[in-house]
Amino acid sequence: MSRALFDLGARLRAAHTGRPVPVAAYGPALPPTNALAVTVDHDGEHVYVNATDGTTTLAGTDRDGLTALADLGATLGPTHRTLVVASPRDVVTLAALARAYPDEPAAPVVGWWDQRLDHPGTGAVHAVASTARLRWVLGVHPDREREVETWRTWLGVTSSGPHALLELARRTAAGSTLPGLLDANATDSAAWERYGQRLAAGRPWWARDTRIDAALGLVARSHAVEWFESLRLDDPLVAVAAAHDGTVVPGRVAACDDAAVVVEADRTLSRLRVDAKVTAWAGEPVNASRTACLDGRVLAATIGTDARLTITVGGLVRRPRGLAPGDRVTLRPGRVDPFMQANGRRLMAGGYHRGANWIAGRGKPVARRGEVPLDVIVAAAGD
Amino acid sequence: MSANLTPALAALAERACSAAGTDLDTVLGDLRDGEPHERTPPAVRAGWSALDLHPTTDQQEDA
Numbered sequence: 001m002s003r004a005l006f007d008l009g010a011r012l013r014a015a016h017t018g019r020p021v022p023v024a025a026y027g028p029a030l031p032p033t034n035a036l037a038v039t040v041d042h043d044g045e046h047v048y049v050n051a052t053d054g055t056t057t058l059a060g061t062d063r064d065g066l067t068a069l070a071d072l073g074a075t076l077g078p079t080h081r082t083l084v085v086a087s088p089r090d091v092v093t094l095a096a097l098a099r100a101y102p103d104e105p106a107a108p109v110v111g112w113w114d115q116r117l118d119h120p121g122t123g124a125v126h127a128v129a130s131t132a133r134l135r136w137v138l139g140v141h142p143d144r145e146r147e148v149e150t151w152r153t154w155l156g157v158t159s160s161g162p163h164a165l166l167e168l169a170r171r172t173a174a175g176s177t178l179p180g181l182l183d184a185n186a187t188d189s190a191a192w193e194r195y196g197q198r199l200a201a202g203r204p205w206w207a208r209d210t211r212i213d214a215a216l217g218l219v220a221r222s223h224a225v226e227w228f229e230s231l232r233l234d235d236p237l238v239a240v241a242a243a244h245d246g247t248v249v250p251g252r253v254a255a256c257d258d259a260a261v262v263v264e265a266d267r268t269l270s271r272l273r274v275d276a277k278v279t280a281w282a283g284e285p286v287n288a289s290r291t292a293c294l295d296g297r298v299l300a301a302t303i304g305t306d307a308r309l310t311i312t313v314g315g316l317v318r319r320p321r322g323l324a325p326g327d328r329v330t331l332r333p334g335r336v337d338p339f340m341q342a343n344g345r346r347l348m349a350g351g352y353h354r355g356a357n358w359i360a361g362r363g364k365p366v367a368r369r370g371e372v373p374l375d376v377i378v379a380a381a382g383d
Numbered sequence: 384m385s386a387n388l389t390p391a392l393a394a395l396a397e398r399a400c401s402a403a404g405t406d407l408d409t410v411l412g413d414l415r416d417g418e419p420h421e422r423t424p425p426a427v428r429a430g431w432s433a434l435d436l437h438p439t440t441d442q443q444e445d446a
Contacts, residue, residue: 002426008399009414015388016415025437141391183401236437244426286436 001004002269003245006139008344015139020154025237026375028134030082030123030185032169033134036072037084040093047097052162064099069106076108076199083113084126084169086148091117091125099206108205112195115127115217119224121184121231124192126169134232137170179289180231182340187224209304209368212352215359218347223341230336239288239330248332249311250285256323260314261294268309270331274298278313282322285330294320294329403427 014021017334041048049065051058051072058068066263073081085091097116098107115123132151144150148165151157157167209217232238233248242248249272251265263280272278280294281287294315303309311331323329348351388396388439400407405422413423414431 004405005424006401006430008396008431008434009427011430012388012396012411012414012427013431013434018387021434023433060424065385066433139392140389141395144389145390237433240433240436242431244429 002267006041006244007142008171009199009369010137011139011142013139014137018139020136021140022135023137023237023241024135024178024232024235025176027114027173027175028178028232028235028237029121029169029173030177030181031164031173032082032126033080033123033185034073035082035084035126035166035169036069036074037166037169038069038090038094039162039165040090042093047093048062049094049097049259050162051168054166056161062097063101063104066101066106066110069110070104074106074109075172076105076196080112080124080188081109082123082126082169084128084165085131086128086165087125087146088117088125088352093125102204102206105277108127108195108199111205112192115195116188116191118221119156119184119187120228121181121224122377123186126173128165128172131356132168132172164229164344178231178235178311180234180338214351216345216349216350219345223336223338223345227336227338227341232289233332234335236286239285239332242332243285243330244298245269248285248288248330250328251311253325253327253329254310254359256325257318258319259316260299261310261316261320261323263298263311263313263331265309265311268303268307270301270309270311272298272311272331272333274301274302278331280313280331282327283330287330288332292335293323294331295334300362400424400427 008088010023011162023079033283036051036053038049038051046061047065048061049059049068050069051065058071060066060068084089085094091110091114094110098104101107113125116122117127129146129148129151131380132155133145136154138145138150138154148168148253151168151193153166153169155168157164157171159167166182178228193307204375220351233242239248243250246269249265249270253261254264255262276298278294278298279292281290283290283295294313296313297315298311299314300312301309350356352360384433396410400410403424405424409420409424410427413420413426
């Protein structure tokens with residue numbers, strides 16, 4: 001409720017001023033690379049494609065639509081290009097079109113865009129409406145923010161069709177990029193190179209993933225989600241909003257020694273579970289870009305008789321220097337390290353290729369019992 | 384008071400304010416016209432003023 005009210009406050013401000021209200025201090029997307037902007041329309045029988053690279057605009061229906069993309073440079077080459085679309089649904093439609101005409105030169109590129117779409121933070125696909133929502137809130141009902149036309153009006157973009165998408169993508173990515181987001185570019189390039197190598201080796205682009213690829217792909221997607229969410233919390237305005245849903249917890253140091261730090265939270269609102277890795281910076285949520293002053297794990301989270309939430313952080317990575325009772329700190333979940341994630345995937349890949357790994361289709365899974373937190377069981381039952 | 388809100392946003396805001404134990408006109412009077420009111424939820428006030436906490440690229444470009 002608190003987060004919903006926070007968002008409402010920003011939305012009312014936007015309505016009052018008639019201007020978009022920033023909800024991020026940094027650009028939440030990489031600037032489009034050699035972008036192709038594409039509008040996609042379909043009537044159940046045909047798919048109508050209108051595409052531009054910023055100078056040339058081409059249109060086509062069904063197979064001709066894919067030909068238009070290829071003519072604009074959407075072919076397998078040394079470097080990938082950014083696809084700019086109105087919404088993720090357009091990529092799904094394009095992917096279905098590509099599967100209908102798999103021999104078209106643009107078809108495998110569309111297949112790659114479709115894969116990368118599942119990786120938040122990617123620079124390969126820019127869905128205009130959903131990405132703009134990471135940067136601004138508008139003075140309209142949230143449902144209307146899903147429409148490109150709404151963004152075009154509020155951001156004063158006078159062009160239309162794919163040119164408007166290109167302009168909106170540039171504006172959304174303008175200014176300082178979210179620190180750390182450039183890592184996504186290296187990940188995209190590696191994915192593009194690997195994709196090209198597999199196709200060159202004769203693997204059809206439309207072939208279903210092997211069991212190992214499917215498992216690793218799932219992990220890679222999951223890692224991308226965790227990494228991007230973690231990165232976003234380093235944006236001061238994102239952190240300010242996250243303090244209203246308990247993702248980050250501002251408070252005051254109540255006690256501090258070399259073994260543990262006790263933080264008295266401002267509100268009884270926290271998503272930091274016991275045993276979760278946490279880090280903290282000195283000051284308020286808006287000071288999110290500051291260096292960490294505390295790294296450890298949540299040992300306890302308790303609400304006292306005074307109805308105050310206290311969080312005890314122990315297992316400290318280093319002594320909490322410069323912290324004293326009374327100091328203001330903001331706790332957040334531990335930062336996700338993309339290199340550690342990549343190492344983890346490499347280890348998993350090694351495991352899948354070795355011995356009797358059942359995920360790779362060899363042997364049978366061994367049943368093991370483990371403890372599952374009650375809230376996980378309840379959430380699963382809800383699904 | 385909610386004249387410059389679209390009907391859909393006004394309805395959403397009214398529901399949210401009602402659930403928070405207040406009403407939209409009171410909240411808008413507080414936020415827009417500077418009539419501080421204790422019935423304005425702190426979270427709404429925080430969302431309204433979050434923009435002022437940090438100079439964003441947008442503001443830098445405007446300046």
